[in-house]
Amino acid sequence: MLPEQAVGVFVGAALPRAVRIGEVDLQAGIDAELSVLDLGDATLLPGLIDSHVHLAFDPDNKSKQAIADEEAHTTLARMPVHAGQQLRAGVTTVRDLGDRDHLAVSLRDHYTAGTEAGPEILAAGPPITRRRGHCCPWAAKPTASRPCRPQSRTALHTAPT
Structure with a gap:
């Protein structure tokens, strides 16, 4: 996938556990207790x-x-x-x-x-x-x-x- 194709593909919540992404929930709302880091147009890439x-x-x-x-x-x-x-x-x-x-x-x-x-x-x-x-x-x-x-x-x- 080219970078320009990846924009907007991931919409949801990445929930970290320790130093790993514990789960990705595309249907999740943002829990008020979670801190949010807005990465703008960046792509979240797994390790x-x-x-x-x-x-x-x-x-x-x-x-x-x-x-x-x-x-x-x-x-x-x-x-x-x-x-x-x-x-x-x-x-x-x-x-x-x-x-x-x-x-x-x-x-x-x-x-x-x-x-x-x-x-x-x-x-x-x-x-x-x-x-x-x-x-x-x-x-x-x-x-x-x-x-x-x-x-x-x-x-x-x-x-x-």
């Missing part, structure tokens, strides 16, 4: 989803090995900065497809606890890859003696919830 991110990556350092070599607290301190950039760009959900030490899960739990606003994080945890494969420096690496299936089971059962 966007970025389906492939690595919040742990440092864009200033091209080496994936650098992430494996740095302290976990250094990586974890950088991740909310990247998550905040996503949120300010309108992305309310990110799918983090690989980090080390389940750091994205830790950040997700921090946001879920409500101590700070951040995007919803769907975290895959550390990848399982071949030797010298994608994200190899911090990944579980299957070998002939340690095939992928047991490592997958271990990852599923040891990942923080």
Whole structure:
């Protein structure tokens, strides 16, 4: 839909719950107890989803090995900065497809606890890859003696919830 087509399409009430739109009621009247923010001709857009991110990556350092070599607290301190950039760009959900030490899960739990606003994080945890494969420096690496299936089971059962 082009922006000029969207004008006037949404007429109703968007009722927020926490930092999310809880419901949209096109038939609702405005409740006197609700605060109203008139956005004029603006379009209310639901949050966007970025389906492939690595919040742990440092864009200033091209080496994936650098992430494996740095302290976990250094990586974890950088991740909310990247998550905040996503949120300010309108992305309310990110799918983090690989980090080390389940750091994205830790950040997700921090946001879920409500101590700070951040995007919803769907975290895959550390990848399982071949030797010298994608994200190899911090990944579980299957070998002939340690095939992928047991490592997958271990990852599923040891990942923080």
